Amino acid sequence: MGEFRMEELSASNVVAANSLTLKPGQEQFIAPVTYAMADPFLDPTTTWSRVAIDSEGDVVGFLLANFDPDAMDEEFRSCIWRMNVAAEAQGRGVGRFIVNEAVAEARRRGFERLTVIWESGDEGPEEFFLHIGFRVMGETQYGEKIGAIET
Numbered sequence: 001m002g003e004f005r006m007e008e009l010s011a012s013n014v015v016a017a018n019s020l021t022l023k024p025g026q027e028q029f030i031a032p033v034t035y036a037m038a039d040p041f042l043d044p045t046t047t048w049s050r051v052a053i054d055s056e057g058d059v060v061g062f063l064l065a066n067f068d069p070d071a072m073d074e075e076f077r078s079c080i081w082r083m084n085v086a087a088e089a090q091g092r093g094v095g096r097f098i099v100n101e102a103v104a105e106a107r108r109r110g111f112e113r114l115t116v117i118w119e120s121g122d123e124g125p126e127e128f129f130l131h132i133g134f135r136v137m138g139e140t141q142y143g144e145k146i147g148a149i150e151t
């Protein structure tokens, strides 16, 4: 059995998901400008929201992905829109687990790649994404990195 499992975002876990803490300095990286600008246009019927639960039953991470084959921009078709891991649970493999689950879901839906947009910076997620296999395929108009991983 794995150490973590995914659960659908629901009334029973949404408060815990919203209460996840970040480490100092990480707040500014949680929503790159490109996603923040596109947030109002995100279609609830194409999103996939999940929480990661540890073996104690605690919510330790959150994922919002978007799977929309008709999205105008390629980087919005099969992507991680938002993810974060509780400050106290970081460094234990939760982030890798969440990405693996998102990759598997993308594959199930027939997408060949999963993308994510991040901002470079000391407390940002760049090293994490590169370490687990994303490669940079371009930049947004705001200078953020667009990363992709094959499913």
Ligand SMILES: CC(C)(COP(=O)(O)OP(=O)(O)OC[C@H]1O[C@@H](n2cnc3c(N)ncnc32)[C@H](O)[C@@H]1OP(=O)(O)O)[C@@H](O)C(=O)NCCC(=O)NCCS
Residues within 6 Å of the ligand: 022, 026, 029, 030, 031, 032, 082, 083, 084, 085, 086, 089, 090, 091, 092, 093, 094, 095, 096, 097, 116, 117, 118, 119, 124, 125, 127, 128, 131, 132
């Ligand atoms: C980025 C984030 C999701 C990583 O989650 P995590 O649970 O700490 O990551 P993991 O423990 O699964 O790490 C997986 C691997 O990446 C490596 N890694 C993680 N963060 C790293 C960093 N900052 N620098 C270098 N390597 C890093 C780990 O060492 C681990 O390597 P290993 O498996 O070879 O031992 C987490 O730090 C976070 O929530 N950050 C704030 C929110 C954020 O920036 N979200 C992204 C928005 S686009």
